Amino acid sequence: MTSGAAARPARDSMGQAQSRRWQEVMGGLAGILPDGTVQVLVDGGRDAEVFAEQLADRLRADGRHCVRPEDRLWTGHHPTGAVLLAAGTDSHAHAPAGGWDVVIRLRTHRGAHGEDEDGADVVVDLHDASWPVIRHVTPRLAGRGDWFVTETRAFFSPRAATWDAKFGDDMPAYAAAVDEAAIAVGARVVDVGCGTGRALPALRRAVGPAGRVIGVDLTPQMLHAARDADRARDAVLMLADARRLPFADARFDAVFAAGLVPHMVDPAAGLAELARITRRGGRLVIFHPSGRAALAARHGRTLRPDEPLARSRLGPLLAGAGWHLDRYDDPPHRFLALATRC
Numbered sequence: 001m002t003s004g005a006a007a008r009p010a011r012d013s014m015g016q017a018q019s020r021r022w023q024e025v026m027g028g029l030a031g032i033l034p035d036g037t038v039q040v041l042v043d044g045g046r047d048a049e050v051f052a053e054q055l056a057d058r059l060r061a062d063g064r065h066c067v068r069p070e071d072r073l074w075t076g077h078h079p080t081g082a083v084l085l086a087a088g089t090d091s092h093a094h095a096p097a098g099g100w101d102v103v104i105r106l107r108t109h110r111g112a113h114g115e116d117e118d119g120a121d122v123v124v125d126l127h128d129a130s131w132p133v134i135r136h137v138t139p140r141l142a143g144r145g146d147w148f149v150t151e152t153r154a155f156f157s158p159r160a161a162t163w164d165a166k167f168g169d170d171m172p173a174y175a176a177a178v179d180e181a182a183i184a185v186g187a188r189v190v191d192v193g194c195g196t197g198r199a200l201p202a203l204r205r206a207v208g209p210a211g212r213v214i215g216v217d218l219t220p221q222m223l224h225a226a227r228d229a230d231r232a233r234d235a236v237l238m239l240a241d242a243r244r245l246p247f248a249d250a251r252f253d254a255v256f257a258a259g260l261v262p263h264m265v266d267p268a269a270g271l272a273e274l275a276r277i278t279r280r281g282g283r284l285v286i287f288h289p290s291g292r293a294a295l296a297a298r299h300g301r302t303l304r305p306d307e308p309l310a311r312s313r314l315g316p317l318l319a320g321a322g323w324h325l326d327r328y329d330d331p332p333h334r335f336l337a338l339a340t341r342c
């Protein structure tokens with residue numbers, strides 16, 4: 001009796017957190033959908049119908065007219081500005097005139113992403129139905145609404161406490177990358193998307209006590225984990241968004257970015273923002289403690305040539321953002337690209 005009563009609040013608050021998560025996802029999706037009449041397909045097998053119903057409820061609660069097809073057929077007249085919302089993989093056959101404007105694909109089990117998500121405008125990871133997360137939004141819609149901050153945090157916050165236990169063995173690889181970047185003693189460096197701060201001790205060693213090291217991240221739990229790991233000894237930790245960094249132009253000699261670029265919704269704009277805060281001749285270090293192919297294999301997906309870190313894509317992206325790519329290295333054990341601010 002006592003233990004049951006004691007357990008209840010924890011269960012309730014867990015339930016509340018999950019229900020808030022669903023509300024955030026539905027709110028995020030409602031914000032992403034274009035204005036005007038829009039034809040939307042939720043594509044994802046058995047879960048699609050329930051998901052579409054929840055989205056319809058949210059759209060209606062937000063004051064948007066939402067129409068669901070009856071018996072898979074669109075009937076009657078739909079007012080201008082309505083969201084026509086269908087569900088199910090086979091609904092393609094019943095697409096309304098003009099086809100779908102937005103396809104929302106549900107990822108329902110681990111490893112089920114890659115080519116089967118080609119053509120999806122939005123991908124929602126639903127492999128844990130109690131914790132859905134929007135994982136991809138097509139560039140055409142990515143700037144709409146405020147989904148990015150909530151979804152980034154929803155993805156990384158549950159991982160923060162165990163991040164170092166899971167990936168702590170990689171610390172020497174971070175130190176090696178910092179060495180290779182030849183960051184000068186006394187330099188001002190920022191680690192953008194610093195997470196738990198795995199690069200911060202090496203960055204501090206490189207710049208010495210006279211240098212300045214700042215770690216920036218969007219997920220508060222990541223910064224808490226960094227503090228718990230004593231990384232605030234090596235750096236000032238700041239909660240901020242890489243898309244709009246709270247620093248003056250040309251403030252830094254070097255920017256370190258590990259695991260950040262693949263999470264940028266607009267890599268061209270993101271790399272330009274990193275360029276803005278870096279002085280001419282300053283350095284950008286893009287790093288990951290495993291190569292792209294090894295990481296993709298670990299996540300059960302195939303490498304795509306249009307990914308921002310693909311060799312053929314990164315050079316032009318950097319050039320357009322004010323950087324010159326000096327070095328590109330992608331063996332299985334790490335990814336390292338070094339660039340200089342033009």
Ligand SMILES: C[S@@+](CC[C@H](N)C(=O)[O-])C[C@H]1O[C@@H](n2cnc3c(N)ncnc32)[C@H](O)[C@@H]1O
Nearest residue numbers: 156193194195217218219222241242258259263
């Ligand atoms: C893959 S983790 C890498 C963390 C750390 N750099 C490491 O190597 O262990 C990516 C980190 O980037 C952060 N992040 C993603 N988008 C961001 C943004 N727009 N601004 C700041 N941080 C961001 C996430 O919160 C997460 O901590």
